[in-house]
Amino acid sequence: MDDANxxxxxxxPITPNPCIIHHSDSPSTILVTPLLKGDNYGSWSRxxxxxxxxxxxxxxxxxxxxxxxxxxxxxxxxxxxxxVASWILNSVSPEIRPSILYxxxxxxxWIDLKDRFSQSNAPKIYQLKQSISALKQDGMSxxxxxxxxxxxxxxxxxxxPISSCICGNAKKHY
Numbered sequence: 001m002d003d004a005n006x007x008x009x010x011x012x013p014i015t016p017n018p019c020i021i022h023h024s025d026s027p028s029t030i031l032v033t034p035l036l037k038g039d040n041y042g043s044w045s046r047x048x049x050x051x052x053x054x055x056x057x058x059x060x061x062x063x064x065x066x067x068x069x070x071x072x073x074x075x076x077x078x079x080x081x082x083x084v085a086s087w088i089l090n091s092v093s094p095e096i097r098p099s100i101l102y103x104x105x106x107x108x109x110w111i112d113l114k115d116r117f118s119q120s121n122a123p124k125i126y127q128l129k130q131s132i133s134a135l136k137q138d139g140m141s142x143x144x145x146x147x148x149x150x151x152x153x154x155x156x157x158x159x160x161p162i163s164s165c166i167c168g169n170a171k172k173h174y
Contacts, residue, residue, distance in 0.1 A: 016056055018056045018057055018059050018060070018065055018080065019073075019076045019077055019079075019080045020056075021079070021080060021083060022055075025055065025083060027082070027083055027086035027087075027090075028086070028090065029086075029087055029090060030087075030090045030091055031047075031048055031051040031052070031087045031088070031090070031091045032044065032047040032048055032051055032091050035091055035092055035093045036091060036092040036093060036096060036113065036117070037093045037095075037096075038093075038096070038116075038117050039124065041113070041114075041117035041118055042118070042124065042155060042158055042159040043155060043158075044091070045113075045114070045118075046158055048061075048088070048091060049061075051087075052084065052087075057080065057083075057084050060080065060081050060084040060105075060106040060107060061084065061088075061106050061107050061109075061110035062107070062110075063107050065077075066107075067081075067105075081105055081106050084106040085103075085105070085106040085109055088100070088106060088109050088110070088113075089101065089109075092113070096113075099112075100112055100113065118159075124159060125156065125159060128152055128155055128156040128159075129156065131152050132149065132152045132153065132156070135148060135149055135152065
């Protein structure tokens with residue numbers, strides 16, 4: 001490697017191994033607050049996704065890092081999977097925790113929670129739309145009012161994304 005040419009040092013990105021456990025990674029860690037209660041699934045799953053991505057462990061829940069085929073790699077993968085599962089267990093309410101305690105993998109826990117709690121979006125969408133239309137600035141500063149309004153719009157767009165036109169008719173209008 002040529003030290004005089006800095007571009008030759010990082011010609012390919014280095015992807016850290018997600019099965020490496022950092023010394024600060026503890027099974028007792030609570031990834032996000034507030035804990036999942038059910039009605040806050042949208043914001044909770046977004047926060048957990050960001051936390052797991054930051055720790056390079058998102059693959060354990062999104063399915064991109066399945067159980068390895070090579071027998072020698074399974075114990076290390078299992079240890080990391082159990083760590084991620086522990087983080088999720090610690091990030092849900094005590095009422096929900098027993099229902100996922102015996103699920104085998106972090107990915108299965110993730111799917112279970114998604115199946116149960118993302119289904120009730122219609123009432124949440126209605127509530128968010130009502131909150132947006134009812135929000136008044138009153139005595140709030142403009143920045144605080146905008147922050148609250150933006151937060152509501154962001155949450156709404158995360159659970160009810162705007163569908164895009166695939167038929168081609170939208171092109172006629174632009």
